[in-house]
Amino acid sequence: MSINKTSRNAETRDLRNMDRETDNIYLSAVVISRRADQIAEKQKEELRSRLEPFANDGDNLEEIQENREQIEISLMYERMPKPTLLATQEFIDHKTYWRVPGAPENVNG
Numbered sequence: 001m002s003i004n005k006t007s008r009n010a011e012t013r014d015l016r017n018m019d020r021e022t023d024n025i026y027l028s029a030v031v032i033s034r035r036a037d038q039i040a041e042k043q044k045e046e047l048r049s050r051l052e053p054f055a056n057d058g059d060n061l062e063e064i065q066e067n068r069e070q071i072e073i074s075l076m077y078e079r080m081p082k083p084t085l086l087a088t089q090e091f092i093d094h095k096t097y098w099r100v101p102g103a104p105e106n107v108n109g
Contacts, residue, residue: 006081006089013088021094028091031098036087047077 019025054070090096 006086008079008081008085010085013092017092021091027100031096032084032087032091034098035090035096036083039083039086043077043080043083047073 015025018028022028022031050073051070054067087096
């Protein structure tokens with residue numbers, strides 16, 4: 001996952017370039033979508049684990065304090081490119097492994 005290379009803004013893409021690996025634009029969309037789901041889940045787990053030390057067990061609003069480090073961690077994740085953009089860039093860069101269950105193994109990107 002190359003976060004530095006991926007733009008945070010959506011770009012118009014030429015769909016003719018998106019189906020070169022799969023020969024099917026719909027299959028390409030499914031591959032990108034599933035990879036985006038994996039990236040989103042991984043980011044969510046990372047964020048949860050990094051924010052866990054700041055969890056407050058009390059229900060009292062007065063006990064909740066603004067924690068600078070917690071805010072910086074949250075802002076960092078908000079500034080990251082969206083999982084769909086990361087997955088699309090990985091797919092275009094041929095860094096996504098995929099296969100169709102039940103199909104011959106040579107269908108591989």
